[in-house]
Amino acid sequence: MAATSLEKEIGHGNVGLIPWSAFSDVTEPVPELAWPQSVTTYSAMRTDAQIASLLLAFTLPIRRYGWYIAPNGARDEVVEDIANDLNLPIEGQEPKPTGRRRDRFSHDRHLFHALLMLTYGHMFFELVYRFDEVSKRFRLRKLAPRMPGSISEIQVARDGGLEYIRQYPSGVMPFGAQSRGAVYGAMQSPQIGVDRLVAYVNDQEAGNWLGASYLRALFKHFLRKDRLLRVDAINAERNGAGIPLAYAPPNATKDQINELAALARSYRAGESAGGALPNGADLRFRGVEGSLPDVLASIHYDDEMMAARFMGQFSRLGTSETGSYALSKTLVDFFTLAQEAVAKTYADTTNEHVIEDLSSRRWHPCLDTCRTLATRSTPCSSASTSSACPTCCSDRGSCLEPSPCCWLSTASPT
Numbered sequence: 001m002a003a004t005s006l007e008k009e010i011g012h013g014n015v016g017l018i019p020w021s022a023f024s025d026v027t028e029p030v031p032e033l034a035w036p037q038s039v040t041t042y043s044a045m046r047t048d049a050q051i052a053s054l055l056l057a058f059t060l061p062i063r064r065y066g067w068y069i070a071p072n073g074a075r076d077e078v079v080e081d082i083a084n085d086l087n088l089p090i091e092g093q094e095p096k097p098t099g100r101r102r103d104r105f106s107h108d109r110h111l112f113h114a115l116l117m118l119t120y121g122h123m124f125f126e127l128v129y130r131f132d133e134v135s136k137r138f139r140l141r142k143l144a145p146r147m148p149g150s151i152s153e154i155q156v157a158r159d160g161g162l163e164y165i166r167q168y169p170s171g172v173m174p175f176g177a178q179s180r181g182a183v184y185g186a187m188q189s190p191q192i193g194v195d196r197l198v199a200y201v202n203d204q205e206a207g208n209w210l211g212a213s214y215l216r217a218l219f220k221h222f223l224r225k226d227r228l229l230r231v232d233a234i235n236a237e238r239n240g241a242g243i244p245l246a247y248a249p250p251n252a253t254k255d256q257i258n259e260l261a262a263l264a265r266s267y268r269a270g271e272s273a274g275g276a277l278p279n280g281a282d283l284r285f286r287g288v289e290g291s292l293p294d295v296l297a298s299i300h301y302d303d304e305m306m307a308a309r310f311m312g313q314f315s316r317l318g319t320s321e322t323g324s325y326a327l328s329k330t331l332v333d334f335f336t337l338a339q340e341a342v343a344k345t346y347a348d349t350t351n352e353h354v355i356e357d358l359s360s361r362r363w364h365p366c367l368d369t370c371r372t373l374a375t376r377s378t379p380c381s382s383a384s385t386s387s388a389c390p391t392c393c394s395d396r397g398s399c400l401e402p403s404p405c406c407w408l409s410t411a412s413p414t
């Protein structure tokens with residue numbers, strides 16, 4: 001069998017089986033959760049107090065990790081170059097004084113936007129460079145966020161690889177456009193190729209570049225909780241003070257009955273509230289007969305299910321009559337492990353598509369063929385930051401560097 005036949009894929013990794021899968025999610029059965037409608041749905045869901053607190057509790061510790069550049073055997077000048085572009089300290093060195101931040105890359109802001117992949121399932125960035133006349137090299141100017149709500153097309157190749165994305169038009173029309181083509185060109189956003197993209201995708205399966213949002217499993221609980229809150233508000237409004245009922249005197253006329261009904265409907269509590277009733281008439285307040293459903297218990301159940309999706313069951317301890325505080329440490333450990341897994345996903349993507357891209361553009365194209373096998377991530381509950389850094393790849397051929405420059409790593413929160 002020829003070697004070329006072994007290198008060619010027979011199957012495909014594209015999960016979209018119909019031509020318009022680049023414009024809509026064809027695998028999601030719920031219309032509100034099918035991209036691009038899912039962006040609007042998840043944006044509304046993140047305003048819920050419970051979901052907002054869970055997202056903050058999950059992402060803030062990751063942003064507080066001690067992110068740094070690990071040399072990984074690269075030359076000092078390469079490590080220094082990457083660290084300067086990413087505004088991060090170098091492992092084993094004292095942090096340098098903070099320089100001016102204007103028009104500089106901010107790793108914390110980038111990490112904040114990258115973690116939006118947990119909300120929307122994916123988050124894309126465009127690599128933007130600046131040519132430094134002094135060093136005669138391209139330097140990273142910014143990783144420009146391409147927000148999920150602005151993306152109109154995600155084109156995936158047959159093998160499941162990303163080809164390009166396209167955004168909705170910016171709304172900026174060319175002033176004085178004379179031709180139809182010029183106007184159409186302004187309404188058609190240009191393609192952003194994969195060579196200029198950094199894609200953070202949560203729980204990616206094969207060629208699904210939409211990812212899986214953490215809020216997907218919360219949707220039914222969010223809907224139910226929203227309706228229950230409205231029902232609870234109506235219960236309090238209608239049954240909080242009882243319903244006024246007017247009783248007409250014997251042989252009352254229709255006009256008298258109507259006047260008493262209007263009096264009951266217009267009743268309001270206040271310092272000057274009052275009224276007069278004819279002889280034999282009465283105004284009473286009737287409360288609920290029987291029992292109402294326990295709406296708050298159902299709302300608490302939905303909150304517990306939401307916390308379970310984030311592995312945050314420990315946050316619900318003490319809010320109910322059941323549950324053991326002795327389990328709090330075990331539950332927190334699982335929560336921490338979930339955070340570390342997300343941090344590793346972020347570090348792996350940044351190493352492969354940001355740091356290695358910077359290295360290959362400046363130093364040697366052979367670095368494009370190398371890839372980081374792992375990143376060093378110390379659990380946030382541990383104070384230790386020492387572990388062996390693995391090498392890049394065993395077969396480097398004519399690579400000038402013994403590794404893909406360096407990589408992004410984390411230590412315990414500072």
